[in-house]
């Protein structure tokens with residue numbers, strides 16, 4: 571049934587599209603006589619490495635899109651940087667990061683930043699339930715105040731073969747697990763995004779299995795790299811990045827890093843995630859980055875650094891093998907399951 575709809579990752583003019591193909595498309599658009607204004611969105615998305623032509627100004631994104639939410643926990647910023655996590659490339663300019671997003675709740679294209687402003691961050695209830703000693707429901711501000719915040723610089727590798735480099739502020743997911751007190755039967759952590767069709771028009775698209783869900787094994791969730799981000803670029807996380815709480819698992823394809831979480835559920839059943847349910851042949855539970863295992867429709871060998879357009883080789887586990895390779899070493903799973 572999914573074949574009737576456009577494949578989700580193709581909608582945004584995937585960065586993985588070979589150059590010759592999209593150049594051809596731009597020619598077609600031109601020859602059809604549509605102006606740049608009418609087709610600004612499409613033509614913009616096709617521009618090599620320049621993600622931002624969809625709006626008014628600037629080749630490096632639009633600073634207008636950096637709207638820092640004013641919330642109760644604003645006083646927690648900036649947090650001290652943890653220098654354990656070093657980068658091999660420069661940070662993505664915030665204006666680029668803020669204007670090129672995947673957040674299907676607000677549309678299946680990259681320029682959702684304006685629509686995402688409709689999200690209201692207070693009150694924001696967090697529920698921690700399932701296989702825990704005692705279920706908890708608390709306001710996000712209370713949760714954040716209990717957690718140790720720090721800044722980390724991580725690479726983000728989207729399954730669409732582009733990448734960014736982002737300074738996150740957040741707390742280790744391991745700290746939330748400690749706070750949650752899972753019972754000994756719990757094996758997985760399931761995380762769910764808010765559900766509100768009035769705020770998020772994408773959620774009226776009934777062919778998607780809303781709400782957005784992701785899951786990790788408890789071993790993965792307890793890994794030192796797994797972070798719950800509450801901030802970006804030294805301030806409260808922008809709404810388009812999944813404020814108030816958003817997972818960051820940098821060794822996995824970006825779709826695992828679920829935004830705007832409301833529910834953390836401990837379970838002994840492997841969660842079926844949003845993309846796995848939508849298109850399970852292409853997007854699997856593990857989704858670990860591996861340059862040698864192609865997506866069924868494109869190579870994962872290299873990635874485009876979004877703000878420069880430079881193409882660089884993709885690294886196994888997105889460069890985080892030292893921290894996570896041991897998690898998968900004894901799993902007798904075909905590559906197609908572990909790395910898609």
Ligand SMILES: Nc1nc2c(c(=O)[nH]1)N[C@H]1C(S)=C(S)[C@@H](COP(=O)(O)O)O[C@H]1N2
Nearest residue numbers: 671672673674728782811824825827828829
């Ligand atoms: N709830 C939710 N979380 C989501 C998504 C989404 O559509 N909805 N998109 C994912 C994908 S595909 C990517 S690449 C990253 C993008 O994060 P960013 O927009 O903050 O860079 O968010 C991930 N988390």
Ligand SMILES: [Mo]
Nearest residue numbers: 728729824825
């Ligand atoms: Mo992605």
